[in-house]
Amino acid sequence: MKSELVLPAPAKLNLFLHITGRRPDGYHALQTLFQFLDYGDELGFSLQDSLALECNLPELVNDDNLVLKAARLLQKETGTKQGARIRLNKRLPMGGGVGGGSSDAATTLLGLNELWNLQLSEMQLAELGLKLGADVPVFVRGFAAFAEGVGEVLTPACPPECWYLVLVPDCHVNTVKMYAHRELTRDTPAIKVCAALETYEEQRRHNLLHNDFEPLVRRLYPEVETCIQLLDNAGNSSIGQAMMSGSGACVFAPFASREQAEAAQATISSDTGSEVVSFVARGVNTSPLHRTLQNLQAVHQLEACTT
Ligand SMILES: C[C@](O)(CO)[C@H](O)COP(=O)(O)OP(=O)(O)OC[C@H]1O[C@@H](n2ccc(N)nc2=O)[C@H](O)[C@@H]1O
Numbered sequence: 001m002k003s004e005l006v007l008p009a010p011a012k013l014n015l016f017l018h019i020t021g022r023r024p025d026g027y028h029a030l031q032t033l034f035q036f037l038d039y040g041d042e043l044g045f046s047l048q049d050s051l052a053l054e055c056n057l058p059e060l061v062n063d064d065n066l067v068l069k070a071a072r073l074l075q076k077e078t079g080t081k082q083g084a085r086i087r088l089n090k091r092l093p094m095g096g097g098v099g100g101g102s103s104d105a106a107t108t109l110l111g112l113n114e115l116w117n118l119q120l121s122e123m124q125l126a127e128l129g130l131k132l133g134a135d136v137p138v139f140v141r142g143f144a145a146f147a148e149g150v151g152e153v154l155t156p157a158c159p160p161e162c163w164y165l166v167l168v169p170d171c172h173v174n175t176v177k178m179y180a181h182r183e184l185t186r187d188t189p190a191i192k193v194c195a196a197l198e199t200y201e202e203q204r205r206h207n208l209l210h211n212d213f214e215p216l217v218r219r220l221y222p223e224v225e226t227c228i229q230l231l232d233n234a235g236n237s238s239i240g241q242a243m244m245s246g247s248g249a250c251v252f253a254p255f256a257s258r259e260q261a262e263a264a265q266a267t268i269s270s271d272t273g274s275e276v277v278s279f280v281a282r283g284v285n286t287s288p289l290h291r292t293l294q295n296l297q298a299v300h301q302l303e304a305c306t307t
Protein backbone atom coordinates (compact mmCIF):
# COMPACT_ATOMS: atom_id res chain seq x y z
CA MET A 1 0.00 0.00 0.00
CA LYS A 2 1.49 3.35 -1.07
CA SER A 3 1.75 5.96 1.68
CA GLU A 4 -0.60 8.91 1.61
CA LEU A 5 0.23 12.50 2.55
CA VAL A 6 -2.84 13.71 4.47
CA LEU A 7 -3.27 17.48 4.81
CA PRO A 8 -6.02 19.82 6.05
CA ALA A 9 -7.67 22.53 3.92
CA PRO A 10 -9.01 24.95 6.54
CA ALA A 11 -11.84 27.44 6.17
CA LYS A 12 -11.28 31.20 6.39
CA LEU A 13 -13.41 33.99 7.75
CA ASN A 14 -13.39 37.58 6.52
CA LEU A 15 -13.54 39.41 9.87
CA PHE A 16 -14.41 42.56 7.93
CA LEU A 17 -14.56 43.21 4.21
CA HIS A 18 -14.46 46.60 2.50
CA ILE A 19 -14.76 47.07 -1.25
CA THR A 20 -12.80 50.21 -2.03
CA GLY A 21 -13.06 50.37 -5.81
CA ARG A 22 -13.29 48.57 -9.12
CA ARG A 23 -10.24 47.98 -11.30
CA PRO A 24 -10.14 48.37 -15.09
CA ASP A 25 -9.99 44.54 -15.42
CA GLY A 26 -13.35 44.28 -13.63
CA TYR A 27 -11.90 42.88 -10.39
CA HIS A 28 -12.60 44.76 -7.17
CA ALA A 29 -10.08 46.37 -4.83
CA LEU A 30 -10.59 45.04 -1.29
CA GLN A 31 -9.46 45.58 2.24
CA THR A 32 -10.24 42.58 4.38
CA LEU A 33 -9.02 40.76 7.48
CA PHE A 34 -8.55 37.01 6.98
CA GLN A 35 -8.37 34.51 9.83
CA PHE A 36 -8.32 30.69 9.48
CA LEU A 37 -10.55 28.21 11.29
CA ASP A 38 -9.36 24.90 12.74
CA TYR A 39 -12.13 23.26 10.70
CA GLY A 40 -12.22 22.35 7.04
CA ASP A 41 -11.78 19.80 4.28
CA GLU A 42 -9.10 17.11 4.19
CA LEU A 43 -7.02 15.97 1.24
CA GLY A 44 -4.86 12.87 0.77
CA PHE A 45 -2.10 12.67 -1.86
CA SER A 46 -0.33 9.52 -3.09
CA LEU A 47 1.96 8.97 -6.05
CA GLN A 48 0.71 7.26 -9.20
CA ASP A 49 1.37 7.70 -12.94
CA SER A 50 -1.73 9.72 -13.86
CA LEU A 51 -3.78 12.39 -12.11
CA ALA A 52 -7.06 11.27 -10.50
CA LEU A 53 -9.46 12.84 -8.01
CA GLU A 54 -11.74 10.96 -5.61
CA CYS A 55 -14.28 12.73 -3.44
CA ASN A 56 -16.93 11.85 -0.86
CA LEU A 57 -19.26 14.05 -2.98
CA PRO A 58 -19.03 12.41 -6.44
CA GLU A 59 -20.61 15.44 -8.17
CA LEU A 60 -17.44 17.39 -7.35
CA VAL A 61 -15.26 15.08 -9.44
CA ASN A 62 -15.02 17.08 -12.66
CA ASP A 63 -12.46 19.13 -14.60
CA ASP A 64 -13.65 22.38 -13.00
CA ASN A 65 -12.64 21.24 -9.53
CA LEU A 66 -9.98 23.61 -8.25
CA VAL A 67 -7.99 20.63 -6.94
CA LEU A 68 -7.51 19.28 -10.46
CA LYS A 69 -6.93 22.79 -11.83
CA ALA A 70 -4.19 23.35 -9.22
CA ALA A 71 -2.53 20.00 -9.96
CA ARG A 72 -2.56 20.63 -13.74
CA LEU A 73 -1.20 24.14 -13.30
CA LEU A 74 1.69 22.77 -11.24
CA GLN A 75 2.41 20.10 -13.87
CA LYS A 76 2.37 22.72 -16.62
CA GLU A 77 4.56 25.23 -14.78
CA THR A 78 7.20 22.73 -13.68
CA GLY A 79 7.05 20.26 -16.58
CA THR A 80 6.84 17.35 -14.15
CA LYS A 81 5.44 14.13 -15.59
CA GLN A 82 4.47 12.79 -12.16
CA GLY A 83 0.86 12.03 -11.33
CA ALA A 84 -1.11 11.59 -8.13
CA ARG A 85 -4.22 10.06 -6.66
CA ILE A 86 -5.92 12.86 -4.73
CA ARG A 87 -8.63 12.08 -2.20
CA LEU A 88 -10.85 15.01 -1.17
CA ASN A 89 -13.01 14.75 1.91
CA LYS A 90 -15.38 17.71 1.52
CA ARG A 91 -16.83 19.13 4.71
CA LEU A 92 -17.02 22.87 3.99
CA PRO A 93 -20.20 24.34 2.52
CA MET A 94 -19.91 25.31 -1.14
CA GLY A 95 -20.64 28.89 -2.08
CA GLY A 96 -20.36 29.45 1.65
CA GLY A 97 -17.95 32.38 1.75
CA VAL A 98 -15.50 30.35 3.83
CA GLY A 99 -13.15 29.71 0.91
CA GLY A 100 -13.50 25.93 0.61
CA GLY A 101 -12.54 25.62 -3.05
CA SER A 102 -9.66 28.09 -2.69
CA SER A 103 -8.34 26.28 0.36
CA ASP A 104 -8.51 22.91 -1.45
CA ALA A 105 -6.50 24.48 -4.29
CA ALA A 106 -3.85 25.85 -1.89
CA THR A 107 -3.51 22.52 -0.08
CA THR A 108 -3.10 20.81 -3.46
CA LEU A 109 -0.32 23.23 -4.46
CA LEU A 110 1.56 22.72 -1.19
CA GLY A 111 0.82 18.98 -1.00
CA LEU A 112 1.98 18.19 -4.54
CA ASN A 113 5.02 20.45 -4.13
CA GLU A 114 6.00 18.04 -1.30
CA LEU A 115 4.89 14.80 -2.96
CA TRP A 116 6.59 15.60 -6.27
CA ASN A 117 9.60 17.20 -4.54
CA LEU A 118 9.31 20.32 -6.73
CA GLN A 119 10.93 22.68 -4.22
CA LEU A 120 8.91 25.74 -5.27
CA SER A 121 8.89 28.48 -2.62
CA GLU A 122 5.68 29.58 -0.93
CA MET A 123 5.93 32.89 -2.80
CA GLN A 124 6.05 31.04 -6.13
CA LEU A 125 3.12 28.86 -5.10
CA ALA A 126 1.14 31.93 -3.99
CA GLU A 127 1.74 33.52 -7.40
CA LEU A 128 0.50 30.37 -9.09
CA GLY A 129 -2.43 30.26 -6.67
CA LEU A 130 -3.55 33.74 -7.69
CA LYS A 131 -4.14 32.39 -11.21
CA LEU A 132 -6.69 30.00 -9.68
CA GLY A 133 -8.51 32.54 -7.49
CA ALA A 134 -8.08 35.71 -5.45
CA ASP A 135 -8.53 33.84 -2.15
CA VAL A 136 -5.88 31.19 -2.88
CA PRO A 137 -2.71 33.16 -1.92
CA VAL A 138 -3.68 33.68 1.73
CA PHE A 139 -4.22 29.92 2.11
CA VAL A 140 -0.83 29.25 0.49
CA ARG A 141 0.98 31.72 2.78
CA GLY A 142 -0.82 30.41 5.87
CA PHE A 143 -0.79 33.46 8.14
CA ALA A 144 -3.79 35.54 9.23
CA ALA A 145 -3.58 38.75 7.27
CA PHE A 146 -4.92 42.15 6.37
CA ALA A 147 -5.37 41.80 2.62
CA GLU A 148 -5.48 44.42 -0.10
CA GLY A 149 -5.31 44.40 -3.89
CA VAL A 150 -7.78 41.73 -5.00
CA GLY A 151 -6.98 39.91 -1.77
CA GLU A 152 -3.39 38.92 -2.54
CA VAL A 153 -1.36 41.78 -0.96
CA LEU A 154 -0.94 40.41 2.54
CA THR A 155 0.20 42.03 5.80
CA PRO A 156 0.43 39.56 8.72
CA ALA A 157 -2.16 40.19 11.44
CA CYS A 158 -2.95 38.77 14.89
CA PRO A 159 -6.67 39.10 15.59
CA PRO A 160 -7.70 37.36 18.86
CA GLU A 161 -7.96 33.58 18.39
CA CYS A 162 -11.50 33.36 19.70
CA TRP A 163 -14.17 30.73 19.08
CA TYR A 164 -16.77 31.15 16.39
CA LEU A 165 -20.26 29.79 15.93
CA VAL A 166 -20.75 29.59 12.16
CA LEU A 167 -24.25 29.14 10.71
CA VAL A 168 -24.63 27.73 7.20
CA PRO A 169 -27.78 29.21 5.61
CA ASP A 170 -29.61 26.85 3.29
CA CYS A 171 -28.63 28.70 0.09
CA HIS A 172 -25.65 29.08 -2.25
CA VAL A 173 -24.48 32.60 -2.94
CA ASN A 174 -22.70 33.01 -6.27
CA THR A 175 -19.58 35.18 -5.77
CA VAL A 176 -19.41 36.31 -9.42
CA LYS A 177 -23.05 37.47 -9.36
CA MET A 178 -22.59 39.38 -6.09
CA TYR A 179 -19.48 41.19 -7.36
CA ALA A 180 -21.36 42.11 -10.54
CA HIS A 181 -24.53 43.30 -8.74
CA ARG A 182 -25.62 46.85 -9.52
CA GLU A 183 -26.42 47.63 -5.90
CA LEU A 184 -23.12 46.49 -4.39
CA THR A 185 -21.33 49.20 -2.37
CA ARG A 186 -17.93 49.72 -4.02
CA ASP A 187 -16.78 53.01 -2.58
CA THR A 188 -15.85 52.36 1.04
CA PRO A 189 -12.95 54.72 1.80
CA ALA A 190 -9.60 52.96 2.05
CA ILE A 191 -8.08 52.75 5.52
CA LYS A 192 -4.44 52.53 6.63
CA VAL A 193 -3.26 49.01 7.49
CA CYS A 194 -1.88 49.94 10.92
CA ALA A 195 -5.04 51.84 11.88
CA ALA A 196 -7.21 48.90 10.78
CA LEU A 197 -5.23 46.42 12.86
CA GLU A 198 -4.82 48.64 15.93
CA THR A 199 -8.54 49.44 16.13
CA TYR A 200 -9.90 46.01 15.15
CA GLU A 201 -10.77 44.77 18.65
CA GLU A 202 -12.35 48.05 19.71
CA GLN A 203 -14.39 48.19 16.49
CA ARG A 204 -15.56 44.62 17.09
CA ARG A 205 -16.63 45.41 20.67
CA HIS A 206 -18.63 48.39 19.42
CA ASN A 207 -20.19 46.55 16.46
CA LEU A 208 -18.49 48.85 13.96
CA LEU A 209 -17.08 46.19 11.63
CA HIS A 210 -18.76 45.62 8.32
CA ASN A 211 -18.79 43.50 5.19
CA ASP A 212 -19.88 45.39 2.07
CA PHE A 213 -21.59 42.30 0.64
CA GLU A 214 -23.74 41.80 3.70
CA PRO A 215 -26.63 44.30 3.23
CA LEU A 216 -27.11 43.14 -0.37
CA VAL A 217 -26.94 39.41 0.42
CA ARG A 218 -29.26 39.79 3.43
CA ARG A 219 -31.79 41.49 1.16
CA LEU A 220 -31.53 38.93 -1.64
CA TYR A 221 -31.35 35.81 0.53
CA PRO A 222 -33.88 35.66 3.41
CA GLU A 223 -32.05 32.54 4.69
CA VAL A 224 -28.99 34.71 5.43
CA GLU A 225 -31.08 37.40 7.12
CA THR A 226 -32.73 34.75 9.32
CA CYS A 227 -29.37 33.29 10.35
CA ILE A 228 -27.97 36.70 11.30
CA GLN A 229 -31.06 37.29 13.45
CA LEU A 230 -30.73 33.85 15.07
CA LEU A 231 -27.12 34.64 16.01
CA ASP A 232 -28.07 38.09 17.30
CA ASN A 233 -30.83 36.60 19.49
CA ALA A 234 -28.85 33.62 20.82
CA GLY A 235 -25.49 35.24 21.17
CA ASN A 236 -25.81 37.40 24.29
CA SER A 237 -22.49 35.98 25.52
CA SER A 238 -20.92 36.83 22.15
CA ILE A 239 -17.96 39.21 22.22
CA GLY A 240 -18.85 40.87 18.92
CA GLN A 241 -21.51 41.29 16.31
CA ALA A 242 -22.93 38.60 14.03
CA MET A 243 -21.47 39.05 10.53
CA MET A 244 -21.31 37.42 7.14
CA SER A 245 -18.07 36.00 5.70
CA GLY A 246 -16.90 36.76 2.15
CA SER A 247 -19.73 37.00 -0.36
CA GLY A 248 -21.86 34.73 1.86
CA ALA A 249 -23.72 32.69 2.69
CA CYS A 250 -22.10 31.71 6.03
CA VAL A 251 -22.56 33.99 9.03
CA PHE A 252 -20.63 33.89 12.29
CA ALA A 253 -20.38 35.33 15.80
CA PRO A 254 -17.27 35.37 18.04
CA PHE A 255 -17.15 33.96 21.60
CA ALA A 256 -14.51 33.94 24.34
CA SER A 257 -14.78 30.16 24.86
CA ARG A 258 -15.82 27.00 23.09
CA GLU A 259 -18.46 26.38 25.79
CA GLN A 260 -20.14 29.73 25.16
CA ALA A 261 -20.17 29.15 21.39
CA GLU A 262 -21.63 25.66 21.90
CA ALA A 263 -24.27 27.00 24.30
CA ALA A 264 -25.42 29.51 21.65
CA GLN A 265 -25.39 26.67 19.08
CA ALA A 266 -27.61 24.55 21.37
CA THR A 267 -30.06 27.45 21.85
CA ILE A 268 -30.36 27.94 18.10
CA SER A 269 -30.77 24.19 17.53
CA SER A 270 -33.60 23.95 20.04
CA ASP A 271 -35.29 27.16 18.77
CA THR A 272 -35.24 25.96 15.16
CA GLY A 273 -35.79 22.21 15.65
CA SER A 274 -32.16 21.56 14.54
CA GLU A 275 -32.96 22.84 11.07
CA VAL A 276 -30.03 25.21 10.77
CA VAL A 277 -26.66 23.66 9.93
CA SER A 278 -23.85 25.05 12.06
CA PHE A 279 -20.39 24.36 13.41
CA VAL A 280 -18.15 25.68 16.17
CA ALA A 281 -14.50 26.27 15.37
CA ARG A 282 -11.53 28.17 16.72
CA GLY A 283 -10.04 31.12 14.84
CA VAL A 284 -6.31 30.53 14.32
CA ASN A 285 -3.63 32.86 13.00
CA THR A 286 -1.42 30.09 11.61
CA SER A 287 -3.09 27.82 9.12
CA PRO A 288 -3.59 24.19 10.28
CA LEU A 289 -2.09 23.26 6.87
CA HIS A 290 1.20 24.93 7.74
CA ARG A 291 1.23 23.45 11.24
CA THR A 292 0.80 19.97 9.76
CA LEU A 293 3.55 20.51 7.19
CA GLN A 294 5.92 21.84 9.89
CA ASN A 295 5.21 18.77 12.05
CA LEU A 296 5.90 16.46 9.09
CA GLN A 297 9.19 18.23 8.37
CA ALA A 298 10.19 17.90 12.05
CA VAL A 299 9.45 14.14 11.91
CA HIS A 300 11.53 13.77 8.72
CA GLN A 301 14.46 15.62 10.34
CA LEU A 302 14.21 13.40 13.40
CA GLU A 303 14.16 10.28 11.22
CA ALA A 304 17.19 11.55 9.28
CA CYS A 305 19.07 12.10 12.57
CA THR A 306 18.27 8.66 13.96
CA THR A 307 19.08 6.57 10.85
C1 LIG B 1 -15.40 37.30 -1.60
C2 LIG B 1 -14.00 36.76 -1.28
O1 LIG B 1 -14.11 35.42 -0.86
C3 LIG B 1 -13.42 37.57 -0.13
O2 LIG B 1 -12.28 36.98 0.43
C4 LIG B 1 -13.09 36.84 -2.51
O3 LIG B 1 -12.94 38.17 -2.96
C5 LIG B 1 -13.53 35.93 -3.64
O4 LIG B 1 -12.39 35.27 -4.04
P1 LIG B 1 -12.45 34.02 -5.05
O5 LIG B 1 -13.70 33.23 -4.79
O6 LIG B 1 -11.13 33.36 -4.97
O7 LIG B 1 -12.64 34.79 -6.41
P2 LIG B 1 -12.08 34.44 -7.88
O8 LIG B 1 -12.37 33.01 -8.16
O9 LIG B 1 -10.71 34.96 -8.03
O10 LIG B 1 -13.02 35.36 -8.75
C6 LIG B 1 -14.35 35.07 -9.06
C7 LIG B 1 -14.96 36.33 -9.63
O11 LIG B 1 -15.21 37.26 -8.56
C8 LIG B 1 -14.93 38.58 -8.98
N1 LIG B 1 -13.90 39.17 -8.10
C9 LIG B 1 -13.14 38.38 -7.28
C10 LIG B 1 -12.21 38.94 -6.42
C11 LIG B 1 -12.08 40.36 -6.43
N2 LIG B 1 -11.23 40.97 -5.62
N3 LIG B 1 -12.85 41.11 -7.24
C12 LIG B 1 -13.76 40.54 -8.07
O12 LIG B 1 -14.45 41.24 -8.80
C13 LIG B 1 -14.49 38.51 -10.44
O13 LIG B 1 -15.65 38.72 -11.21
C14 LIG B 1 -14.06 37.07 -10.60
O14 LIG B 1 -14.26 36.61 -11.92
Ligand SMILES: Nc1ncnc2c1ncn2[C@@H]1O[C@H](COP(=O)(O)OP(=O)(O)OP(=O)(O)O)[C@@H](O)[C@H]1O
Residues within 6 Å of the ligand: 060, 064, 065, 066, 067, 093, 094, 095, 096, 097, 098, 099, 100, 101, 102, 104, 105, 135, 173, 175, 246, 247, 248, 249
Ligand atom coordinates in the same frame (compact mmCIF):
# COMPACT_ATOMS: atom_id res chain seq x y z
N1 LIG C 1 -12.67 21.80 -4.50
C1 LIG C 1 -13.79 22.53 -4.57
N2 LIG C 1 -14.59 22.65 -3.50
C2 LIG C 1 -15.71 23.41 -3.57
N3 LIG C 1 -16.13 24.06 -4.66
C3 LIG C 1 -15.37 23.99 -5.75
C4 LIG C 1 -14.17 23.23 -5.74
N4 LIG C 1 -13.62 23.35 -6.96
C5 LIG C 1 -14.43 24.14 -7.68
N5 LIG C 1 -15.50 24.52 -6.98
C6 LIG C 1 -16.59 25.42 -7.47
O1 LIG C 1 -16.42 26.68 -6.83
C7 LIG C 1 -17.68 27.19 -6.37
C8 LIG C 1 -17.45 28.03 -5.10
O2 LIG C 1 -16.87 27.23 -4.15
P1 LIG C 1 -16.28 27.69 -2.74
O3 LIG C 1 -16.71 26.65 -1.76
O4 LIG C 1 -14.85 28.00 -2.85
O5 LIG C 1 -17.11 29.03 -2.48
P2 LIG C 1 -16.97 30.06 -1.37
O6 LIG C 1 -16.82 29.39 -0.04
O7 LIG C 1 -18.10 31.02 -1.56
O8 LIG C 1 -15.59 30.75 -1.69
P3 LIG C 1 -15.17 32.24 -1.45
O9 LIG C 1 -15.18 32.49 0.02
O10 LIG C 1 -13.77 32.16 -2.02
O11 LIG C 1 -16.13 33.09 -2.22
C9 LIG C 1 -18.55 25.96 -6.12
O12 LIG C 1 -19.91 26.24 -6.34
C10 LIG C 1 -18.00 24.94 -7.12
O13 LIG C 1 -18.73 24.96 -8.32
